[in-house]
Amino acid sequence: MINTSIKLSFRALWRKRSFSLINILGLAVGIGAGLLIFLVIRHEMTYDDYQTKRDRIYRVVTSSINRSNGEVGWTHSMVVLPLASGLQRTFPTLEKVATIWEIGGAQIYVPGKNLSDEKRFRETGGLFFTEPSLFDILDFTWLDGNAAGLKEPNTVVLEEGIATSYFGSIHNAMGKTIQLWSYRVPLRVIGVFKNLTEHTDIPLRMGVSNATRMNLIGTPQQQAEAMDDWHSLAGNSACFVLLPKNENIKRLQAQLPAFVKNNYKEDEAHTFTTTRLTFQPMREMHLDKRFGTIRGNSLSIKELWALGLIGIFLLLVACINFINLATAQAVTRAKEIGVRKVLGSNRLQLLKQFLNETALITLLALISGIILALLFIPQLNQLMGKTLTIDLLHSPSLLLFLITTGLLVTLLAGFYPAMVLSGFSPVAAIKNKISARTVGGISLRRGLVVFQFIIAQLLVIGTLVVVKQMKYFRQQSMGFQKEAILLVDLPSDSTLKTKYPYLKTRMLELPGVASAALCSNSPSSISGYFTDVFYNNDAEKQPYSIKRLFADTGYLNTFKMSMVAGRLPFASDTARELLVNETLVKKLGLKSPEEILGKLIGFRDNSPRYPVVGVLRDFNNSSLRDPIQPTVLTSDYDQYGTLALRLQPGEKMAATLKQVQKTFTEVYPTYLYDPTFFDDRIGRFYTAEAMTAQLFKVFAFLAIFISCLGLYGLVSFMAVQKTKEVGIRKVLGASVQHIVYLFSKEFTLLIGIAFIIAAPLGYYFMQEWLSGFHYHTSMGWGIFVLSVLLSIGIAWVAVGYKAVKAALANPVKSLRAE
Numbered sequence: 063m064i065n066t067s068i069k070l071s072f073r074a075l076w077r078k079r080s081f082s083l084i085n086i087l088g089l090a091v092g093i094g095a096g097l098l099i100f101l102v103i104r105h106e107m108t109y110d111d112y113q114t115k116r117d118r119i120y121r122v123v124t125s126s127i128n129r130s131n132g133e134v135g136w137t138h139s140m141v142v143l144p145l146a147s148g149l150q151r152t153f154p155t156l157e158k159v160a161t162i163w164e165i166g167g168a169q170i171y172v173p174g175k176n177l178s179d180e181k182r183f184r185e186t187g188g189l190f191f192t193e194p195s196l197f198d199i200l201d202f203t204w205l206d207g208n209a210a211g212l213k214e215p216n217t218v219v220l221e222e223g224i225a226t227s228y229f230g231s232i233h234n235a236m237g238k239t240i241q242l243w244s245y246r247v248p249l250r251v252i253g254v255f256k257n258l259t260e261h262t263d264i265p266l267r268m269g270v271s272n273a274t275r276m277n278l279i280g281t282p283q284q285q286a287e288a289m290d291d292w293h294s295l296a297g298n299s300a301c302f303v304l305l306p307k308n309e310n311i312k313r314l315q316a317q318l319p320a321f322v323k324n325n326y327k328e329d330e331a332h333t334f335t336t337t338r339l340t341f342q343p344m345r346e347m348h349l350d351k352r353f354g355t356i357r358g359n360s361l362s363i364k365e366l367w368a369l370g371l372i373g374i375f376l377l378l379v380a381c382i383n384f385i386n387l388a389t390a391q392a393v394t395r396a397k398e399i400g401v402r403k404v405l406g407s408n409r410l411q412l413l414k415q416f417l418n419e420t421a422l423i424t425l426l427a428l429i430s431g432i433i434l435a436l437l438f439i440p441q442l443n444q445l446m447g448k449t450l451t452i453d454l455l456h457s458p459s460l461l462l463f464l465i466t467t468g469l470l471v472t473l474l475a476g477f478y479p480a481m482v483l484s485g486f487s488p489v490a491a492i493k494n495k496i497s498a499r500t501v502g503g504i505s506l507r508r509g510l511v512v513f514q515f516i517i518a519q520l521l522v523i524g525t526l527v528v529v530k531q532m533k534y535f536r537q538q539s540m541g542f543q544k545e546a547i548l549l550v551d552l553p554s555d556s557t558l559k560t561k562y563p564y565l566k567t568r569m570l571e572l573p574g575v576a577s578a579a580l581c582s583n584s585p586s587s588i589s590g591y592f593t594d595v596f597y598n599n600d601a602e603k604q605p606y607s608i609k610r611l612f613a614d615t616g617y618l619n620t621f622k623m624s625m626v627a628g629r630l631p632f633a634s635d636t637a638r639e640l641l642v643n644e645t646l647v648k649k650l651g652l653k654s655p656e657e658i659l660g661k662l663i664g665f666r667d668n669s670p671r672y673p674v675v676g677v678l679r680d681f682n683n684s685s686l687r688d689p690i691q692p693t694v695l696t697s698d699y700d701q702y703g704t705l706a707l708r709l710q711p712g713e714k715m716a717a718t719l720k721q722v723q724k725t726f727t728e729v730y731p732t733y734l735y736d737p738t739f740f741d742d743r744i745g746r747f748y749t750a751e752a753m754t755a756q757l758f759k760v761f762a763f764l765a766i767f768i769s770c771l772g773l774y775g776l777v778s779f780m781a782v783q784k785t786k787e788v789g790i791r792k793v794l795g796a797s798v799q800h801i802v803y804l805f806s807k808e809f810t811l812l813i814g815i816a817f818i819i820a821a822p823l824g825y826y827f828m829q830e831w832l833s834g835f836h837y838h839t840s841m842g843w844g845i846f847v848l849s850v851l852l853s854i855g856i857a858w859v860a861v862g863y864k865a866v867k868a869a870l871a872n873p874v875k876s877l878r879a880e
Contacts, residue, residue, distance in 0.1 A: 081387050082423060084383070084387065084772075085383065085384050085387060085423050085427075086423055086426050086427045086430060087427075087430075087771060088379075088380045088383045088384070088427075088768045088771045088772065089381075089383075089384065089423065089424060089427030089428075089431070089471060089475070090426075090427040090428075090430035090431045090434060091380065091431070091434065091764055091767065091768055092376045092377045092379060092380030092381075092427075092431070092764075092768060093427055093428055093430075093431030093432075093467060093471070094430075094431035094432070094433075094434035094435045094438070095373060095760075095764050096373040096374075096376060096377050096431075097431060097432065097435040097452070097463070097467075098438065098442055098450075099369050099370065099372065100373065100460075100463050101435075101439070101442075101450045101451075101452070101460075102361075102366075102369060102442075102446070102450065103369060103370055104459060104460075105261070105448060105450055106348065106360065106361050106366055107349070107366070108261070109261055109262060109263055109347075109348035109360075110261070110262050110263060110264070110344060110345075110347070110348070111261075111345075112201065112259065112262075113200060113201050113344065114201055115199065115201070115304060116344050116345060117343075117345070118157075118304055118305045118307070118309075119199060119200075119302060119303070119304055119305075119343075119344040120302070120303050120305065120311065120341040120343055120344060121139060121300055121301065121302055121303075121341075121342045121344060121347055122141065122145065122149070122300075122301040122302075122339055122340070122341060122342070123137065123138070123139045123339070123340050123342045123352075123353040124137065124138055124139070124140065124141075124337060124338070124339055124353075125137045125337075125338040125340065126335045126337065127335060127336045127337075127338050128334070129333075129334060129335060129336055130334075135335055137352040137353050138295075138353060138354065139299075139300050139342075139353045139354060139355075140295040140296060140297060140298070140299050140300075141161055141295070141296065141299045141300065141301045142291065142292050142293065142294060142295060142296075143288050143289060143291060143294070143296070144290065144291070144292060144325075145161065145301050146159045146160065146161040146193070146301055147289070148321070148325050149301070149303065149321075152317070152321050152324075153314060153317070155306060155314075156303050156305065156306075156314075157304045157305060158195045158198050158199045158303065158304040159301070159302070159303050159304075160192065160193045160195040160196035160198075160199055160301070160302050161192070161193065161272070161299065161300070161301045161302075162190045162191065162192045162196060162264070162299060162300055162302075163190060163191040163192075163272075163275065163296050163298070164187075164189065164190055164297070164298035164299065165189035165190060165242075165268075165270065166298070167184065167185065167186045167187070167551070167736075168184075168185055168189055168242060169182060169183070169184055169185075169243060169244060169553075169733065169734055170182070170183045170184075170185055170228075170240055170242060171240065171241035171732075172228045172229070172238075172240055172241075173239065173240075173241065177732070180732070181228065182732070182733075183227070183228070183734075184734045184736050185224075185267070185268065187267070188221075188265045188266060188267030188268060189267065189268045189270070190266055190268070190269055190270065191269075191270050191271070191272050191274065191275040192212070192266070192269045192270070192271075192272060193212060193271075193272045194209045194210055194211075194213055196209075196266075196302065197209035197212075197219075197269075198304070199302050199303075199304045200264060202255045202256070203255060203256040204253060204254070204255050204256075205222055205232050205254045205255060205256055206233060206236050206253065206254045207219070207236055207251075207252050207253030208253050209252075209253055209269065210252075211252035211253070211271075212252070212269065212271040212272070212273075213273065214271060214273055215271055215273035215274045215276070215277050216247070216249055216250060216271070216273075216274055216277075217249065217250050217252050217270075217271045217273075217274070218240065218249035218250065218251055218252070218268060218270050218271070219251070219252060219253040219254070219255060219268070219269045220235060220251055220254050220255075220267070220268055221255055221257050221258065221266070221267045221268065222255065222256050222257050223257050223267070224267055224268060225251070225254045228240060232254040235251045236252075236253075236254065237250065237251065237252075238250070238251050239251070242270065243553075243554060243555070244553030244554055244558055244732075244733055245553075245554065245555035245556065245557075245558075247274065249270060249274070260449055263347055263348050263355040263356060263357055263360075264300075264356065265356065265357055292325050292326050293326070298356055300356065302344075303341065311341055311343075315340070315341055318338075318339045318340070318341070319338075321339070322337050322339055332602070334605030335605065348360045349361070349362060349363045349366070350363075359447065359448070359749075361750075365754075369757075372521070372761050375517045375765070376517075376761065376764055376765060377467070377470075377471065378474075378513075378517070379514045379518070379765055379768045379769055379772075380427075380471075380475075380768050381471060381474045381475040382510040382511075382513060382514050382772065383514075383769075383771060383772035384420070384423070384475035384476070385475060385510060386511065387772065413481065416476065417472065417476045417477070419476075420472050420475055420476025421468075421476070423475075424468050424471050424472045424475070424476075425468065427471075428464060428467070432452070432454075432464070435452060436452055439451070439452060445753055445756050445757070447749075508808075508812055511769075511772070511773070511809070511812045511816075512812050512815050512816045512819070513816075514765075514768075514772065514816075515812065515813050515816035515817075515820070515853060515857075516816045516820045516823075517765055517769075518762070518765040518766045518769050519816055519817055519820035519821075519824070519849050519850065520820050520823060520824050520827075521758060521761050521762035521765050521766075522762045522766070522849045522852055522853060523820065523821070523824030523825075523828060523845060523846065523849045524758050524762070524824065524827070524828055524831075525755070525758040525759050525762040526845045526849060527824075527828040527831070527832070527839075527841060527845060528751065528754055528755040528758050528831075529755055529758075529759075530839050530845065531751065531832065531835070531838060531839050532751060532752060532755050533839075534686075534837075534838065534839040535686060535747075535748050535751070538686060540585075540586060540681055540682040540686075540744075541585075541623065541679060541680055541681025541682060542585045542586070542621040542622055542623045542681050543622035543708070544586075544740050544744055545711070545740075546709045546710070546711045546715070546739075547620065547621065547706060547707065547708050547709070547739065547740040547741070548706070548707040548709060548719070548722065548737050548738075548739060548740070549584060549704055549705075549706055549707075549737060549738050549739070549740055549743065550704065550705040550706075550707065550722075550726065550735070550736075550737045551704060551736050552565075552702070552703050552704060552705055552730075552733075553730060553733045554703055558730065558733070559699075559702070561729055561730070562580055562699075562702060562705075563580075564729065565705065565725075565726070565730075566578050566579075566580060566616075566705060568725050568728075568729060569705065569707055569722065572718060572721050572722065573714075574709055574710050574714055574715060574717065574718025574721065575707050575708070575709060575718065575722070576709065576710050577616055577619045577620045577707075577708045578616055578705060578706065578707050578708070579613055579614055579616035579617040579619075579620040579621075579705075580613065580614045580616075580699075580702040580705060580706075581611070581612060581613035581614070581617055581702060581704050581705075581706055582611060582612035582613065582698075582701045582702060582703060582704065583611060583704060584621070584704070584706065584740055584743065585611070585621050585623065585681055585683060586682055586683055586684060586685075586747075587683070587684070588684060588685065588747065590609045590610075590611075590683075590684075591609070591610045591611075591701075592607040592608065592609055592610070593607060593608060593610055593665045593666075594607060594608075594665060594666065595607070595608045595646075595663060595664070595665060595692070595694075596663070596664035596665070596666075596667065596671065597650055597661070597662075597663060598661050598671075599662070599671075601667075603667070604649070604650070606649065608646060608691070608692040608693060608694055609683055609691045609692070609693045609694070610665070610694050610695075610696070611683075611693060611694070611695045611696075612695075612696060612697065612698040612701035612702060613695060613697065613702075614633070614697055614702075615631070615633050615697075617695070617706070618630065618678075619708075620706050620707070620708045621706065621708075622708075623678060623679070623681060624678070624679045625676050625677060625678055625679065626644060626655050626677050626678070626679050627654075627655035627656050627659060627676065627677040628641075628656075628659050628674070628675050628676030628677055629675055629676050630675075630676060631675055631676070631696070633697070634697045635697065635698075635699035636697065636698060636699070637672055637697060637698050638672060638696075638697070639673055639674075639675045639696070640663055640672050640673065640674045640694050640695070640696050641674070641675070641676045641677070641694070641695040641696070642658060642663070642674050642676075642677055642678065642693065642694050642695075643677070643679075643680050643683075643690070643692065644677060644678070644679060645680055645689075645690045645691065645692045646658075646692035646693065646694070647677060649692050658674050658677060659674060659675065659676070659677070660673055660674065660675075661673070661674050662674075672696065678693075678695065682837070684747075685747035685748065686747075686835055686836065686837040686838075687747075687835045687836060688836055689836045706740075707722065722737075723735050723737075766852075766853065766856055769857075770856055770857060770859075770860035773809055773857055773860045773861050791804075802862065806857075806858060806861055806862070809857055809861060810854055810857070810858075813850070813853050813857055814854075816853075817846075817849070817853065820849075821846050821849075821850075824846075824849075825846075828841060829841065
């Protein structure tokens with residue numbers, strides 16, 4: 063019985079193989095896209111799920127609350143140095159508390175017998191100062207040694223990959239010494255752990271003892287002062303706590319306000335804002351963009367919802383194709399159904415048979431969709447910078463998704479056509495009185511085509527807006543030059559720092575170098591040094607922080623920044639005179655830039671205050687998502703760590719780069735040359751937006767492709783049904799253009815109706831997306847015109863071939879065939 067049903071299904075599909083192919087291809091593309099989207103969503107929602115104590119691990123996060131109106135000003139996960147010890151004193155029931163501080167990019171030396179045998183490595187991420195308790199909170203697999211020795215200074219634990227790279231094997235690494243930074247802090251290897259999965263928000267590759275960090279702070283007196291500083295935050299830091307089993311987190315949360323009051327002492331200082339601490343569950347950490355993650359590569363929960371809806375829509379569009387083609391072809395199967403009913407088949411049997419045919423198409427589409435996903439998953443991984451895999455044998459959730467998708471698609475795509483087909487009257491069917499109109503469903507088919515193109519045009523509008531915003535990012539003037547500027551990382555050792563001026567002079571002698579500057583950072587950077595600000599002789603600090611940049615007098619010329627008032631500071635190795643930006647002038651309530659000249663700015667209470675001698679024209683000192691921050695620029699030789707070079711563009715730039723590298727290596731033979739171009743660094747600000755643009759392009763193309771497959775199928779069916787009509791029209795003098803118009807006018811009208819619905823929806827959703835950027839492009843009517851023209855043009859291409867073929871057919875043959 064089952065074999066007979068399968069044979070009948072195969073025969074039915076083979077008889078209409080062109081339409082079957084269209085259905086299978088459309089469903090395969092929809093299922094393949096849905097599978098890739100499912101992999102992305104599952105990947106994002108399962109970060110750190112391998113942690114066995116995940117439900118008891120919490121991160122301490124911070125919100126700044128405005129005293130006057132209670133609004134949340136900013137949020138982050140950075141911590142102050144004494145936080146961990148303070149939590150342990152106040153909450154003795156906490157099982158473990160550990161803080162980590164990211165070291166950032168650093169040069170590592172592996173000593174050899176002599177200088178020539180020395181190995182040098184540049185590590186760009188995964189290096190942290192930490193405490194032994196972190197390795198009790200999180201799961202690590204130790205291959206040799208352990209983290210107990212991290213209580214001592216100058217100790218380090220390494221991941222397997224780093225240990226093997228440095229020493230050849232993990233066992234050779236034990237007890238050996240590596241050196242951190244150019245001033246060569248010695249670190250003895252006391253443990254090697256198995257490489258962590260990329261699927262974690264705590265990407266630890268090297269753990270340096272926190273005791274080492276404390277020694278770097280300075281004398282015992284300076285360390286004690288640092289441990290009493292509840293206001294200085296460390297970038298890319300985090301504090302984790304492990305709760306005992308059955309501990310009530312709400313009880314501990316209720317005690318945090320008192321903890322803040324007793325330690326931060328903000329009421330006594332009469333600060334404009336107050337601090338609110340929260341215990342954030344580890345399972346929520348990855349998707350909560352308010353507080354961020356160390357990797358910073360997460361998608362928000364809103365973005366996951368959007369991806370999920372797009373996946374559902376693509377599957378719906380594919381199902382709509384099936385329904386349209388199946389109901390349109392119903393008339394061609396009328397006699398078959400009539401004969402079956404006369405021979406005794408009841409409606410339930412026919413319903414099962416047609417659902418079996420749909421199930422077979424879905425199965426073939428499911429297999430094809432998996433193959434398509436396997437083919438395109440490397441490109442998706444490259445686009446997202448993550449590792450997604452399709453492992454059917456070891457992934458129950460993936461199997462469940464595929465089975466559920468297969469069942470839902472079979473029911474969604476097959477139930478309505480099966481009901482229509484099985485409901486034919488046998489007498490009417492045999493007498494050939496079933497037509498496309500008597501079958502019904504014409505209005506439904508039109509509605510489904512409109513729905514398809516609403517989805518397609520929404521994605522097209524979204525794509526055009528995102529692409530336009532990315533173009534805006536590239537072309538928007540940021541108040542400085544970003545092209546052809548090379549940023550070279552410099553060694554921080556005090557002995558090597560003395561060669562900074564010599565290196566700069568050598569670089570300026572190169573013919574392809576237009577200008578150079580020593581600085582702490584580029585004008586626009588996600589990271590930075592933020593501090594309080596005291597204006598003139600005011601005793602109270604301003605209710606906001608300012609960004610400090612440190613640079614010599616060549617900075618403005620190198621980055622082509624301009625001034626609106628005052629003069630450049632005199633050359634100095636220490637902070638003596640200040641430049642401020644226009645935003646700070648406005649923040650202080652001054653009416654013109656000239657008013658601030660000669661006024662004093664301080665950065666700490668009872669610290670020296672420096673005169674303002676010039677005002678910089680505003681420049682974007684972070685990404686275009688954020689408003690311009692109040693900024694101060696001053697000299698300070700101790701803060702310099704980057705050499706900025708403005709190169710002369712042209713064919714000779716490649717030769718200039720070689721000379722720059724050669725000169726750097728001559729001055730610093732033991733330090734790795736690691737340059738970056740400034741415009742590349744700015745481009746990395748918008749990695750997420752670039753990924754969004756690519757995803758929208760792909761999904762918009764797929765939606766239109768699937769929709770046009772359906773149009774092609776419907777027009778192919780119409781061409782067969784209207785053979786006699788087309789022949790008569792041609793005999794009566796109708797032109798080819800008129801015949802093509804006959805086929806395309808209805809679809810054009812339906813696409814127009816879809817646009818009328820999609821345009822306001824697209825405007826609303828994309829306006830919401832654009833509002834996430836402080837600086838953004840305008841949507842404009844051109845995007846909507848281009849969207850509808852693209853949709854109509856692509857649809858005409860899809861229907862044009864069959865329409866023209868029908869119009870060019872010999873009317874004599876058409877009428878004779880009838």
